[in-house]
Amino acid sequence: MFKTVFQRACRNYHRNLLGRNQQGKCYSNLANSSLDLSIGLSEEEKEFQTLALDFASKELEPNMQTWDEKAHFPVDVIKKSAELGFGGLYCREDCGGTGLSRLSTSIIFEALSTGCVSTTAFISIHNMVAWMVDSFGSEEQRHKWLPLLTSMDKLASYCLTEPGSGSDAAALSTSARLHGDHYILNGSKAFISGATVSDVYLVMVRTGGEGAKGISALIVEKGTPGLSFGKLESKLGWKSQPTAIVNFEDCAVPVVNRIGGEGFGFNIAMQGLNGGRINISSTSLGAAQKSFELTKDHLSVRKAFGTELINNQYLQFKMADMATSVVTSRLIVRQAARALDQRLPSASALCAMAKLHATDSCFNVCNDALQMFGGYGYLCDYPIQQFVRDVRVNQILEGTNEIMRLLVARDTLR
DSSP: OHHHHHHHHHHHHIIIIIOGGGTTOOOOTTTTSTTOTTTTOOHHHHHHHHHHHHHIIIIITTTHHHHHHHTOOOHHHHHHHHTTTTTSTTSOGGGTOOOOOHHHHHHHHHHHHTTOHHHHHHHHHHHHHHHHHHHHSOHHHHHHHHHHHHTTSSOEEEEOOBTTBSSOGGGOOOEEEEETTEEEEEEEEEEEETTTTOSEEEEEEEOSSSSGGGEEEEEEETTOTTEEEOOOOOOSSOTTSOEEEEEEEEEEEEGGGEESSTTOHHHHHHHHHHHHHHHHHHHHHHHHHHHHHHHHHHHHHOEETTEEGGGOHHHHHHHHHHHHHHHHHHHHHHHHHHHHHTTOTTHHHHHHHHHHHHHHHHHHHHHHHHHHTGGGGGSTTSTHHHHHHHHHGGGTSSSOHHHHHHHHHHHHHO
16 A cells, blocks of 8 residues: 555656656666666566656755765755655555565665765665664554654664674673663764764663673664764765764663663664665665766767777776676675565575675776776766765675675585
8 A cells, every 4th residue: 555655656756846847767878778777677666766766866966966075964855755755665554664675675775876875875774773663663662663763753873883893793882781660871882874963873782791692772862861972973985974973871761762672682783784785785786887877978978099988998898897797786686685575594695795796896886987087087076986985885884895705604605
């Protein structure tokens, strides 16, 4: 039922925001080629993709550079995406979610990232928090929090990483001591996207002994006494979203804000990371697709030695390698998304493979695109350099690619 409403939103958005004369507009100059984003998709999935491409071209792409230069967090545009169902993409429909598959969600995040990787990445983080509440929260928690999250009336951040524990998440030390009907939190979380602005923080804390079984998940609301933030980090990329340390000092959080049972937080975190790896890989895909298209256009008009650069066979071969990287990355990401939808035993390993391959390969595509732009690619007037900066972190977050290799090795060599 809600998908019908969502599809109606697609049509209304096309009509009201873009105008009737632009319906059916092609947003890629590679339509009907091997790099066509819609190859293999159902009609429903194509409709979701078109909606996201519309939003990216109208709301994100024209502002991407300005947001980056001014380190501006476009809360108004992010919340506008919720009107299209992007606030709870894979949450259940009874609490305002869109109820889409992981595959459809991946398609949407890839399309949005052609307009701005950084902003799309925050939307994906918000969706992960909403999904955790939807999947592991009680019915009372779902009905309390999800309408606020899926509508983006409240924005959400995810707090797992700490200054002293990154890849070894089970070693986190932020403590939550039970005192009556509250937990008293002490500790810090690092590299938190949306920190200082988000209204809701889903925090992994230690409520028990050492190791993974001592970790629980708590919702902490902005404004809670004892919750504070460090200075905003100055970053290479992802400048359109604030990032800071989140501090807890005798921060009292009601027990009713615990998501899942005590000691179940690490399981929630790991299951969330599977989907997060697909999402972040999808943002790399969107950046690589757009970088390829921009490079194709540039080589078609830029001349050297009496002819357009696109006639240079070396550059043609380079573009062939880039195109192959984009297509193979898209195939493995969508295969991992399908495995997660079907809850296959191999899903975790496939998500790790997808993240490893897509974020490495797509970064290389963006970097090669910058090289073929020559000096222009290094100028901030051109978007290529921003795509390079924004996708570089994807090889680090949601589990570094070194950890992805470890996970794949464990699965394939056991």
